[in-house]
Amino acid sequence: MVLKLYGFTTSTCTLRVAVVLKEKNVPFEFISVDLTKGAHKAPEFTAYQPFGQVPYIDDNGLILYESRAICRYIAAKYASQGTPLLPTDPTATALFEQAASTETSNYDPFVSGLAWELKFAMWFGGKTDEAPGNDITLADLFHLPYGSVLLGIGLDEFSSRPNVARWWKDISSRASWEAVKGGI
Incomplete structure (x- = not known):
């Protein structure tokens, strides 16, 4: 069974997973979840992703959500193919974890807030809160x-x-x- 990626075509978190799948040359089927119609909050979606957020994957019965966790899983499972994305040396791993933590804690919260206010809010019928x-x-x-x-x-x-x-x-x-x- 081919890995299935459930997400929204332009969702930043869905794109995060898709780029890793491409880097690792992992074939996948994309299943579109229409956020504009609330499909991510429907019971058939939240049965697999309890927070009602995209993306999640189904890898032969393994359901996994949270884009960074999915990316680490893909990079580890498919380590021998495509671009090497996870170091194996302990020092390199520590530096990778430091950089990944910095992105999660010191970059993402700020730019995601800006992106929401300046772009995504309008997609969902809102307006920028200045x-x-x-x-x-x-x-x-x-x-x-x-x-x-x-x-x-x-x-x-x-x-x-x-x-x-x-x-x-x-x-x-x-x-x-x-x-x-x-x-x-």
Whole structure:
């Protein structure tokens, strides 16, 4: 039986699994789950993926969900074919796990939130919620010291990006920054 990948054609997590399947030269059957119609929340889907999320695989009766777990399984099961994707040396494995953990913890949460707000919300009939970005927070103020240093040495990463330039102008002209920017 050929491995079956249940997912949505443009789902980032489905694409994560599909690219690993391609790298490992694993034949698979793609079964489309229409997220726009709520198929991922239907009882016949949640019987296999209890969180109602894509993707999941059926590999000859092994049902597995969570895209990163699926990818590790595929890379391990098909280690002898396609591109080697998992190291075998303990040091290389440790460095791989470090990089994989960094992606999961320090990259994905931020870019997935942006992707949801700026693209996916509209697909599902919503709209971008710009309100969270309009209130100043500590995150804005944290950028001021090093942002000013970069500008001071001629590295302007702000002005070529209109929204970033507007944001920088807004935060760098605050009275609090004006009061301390030259030193306390």
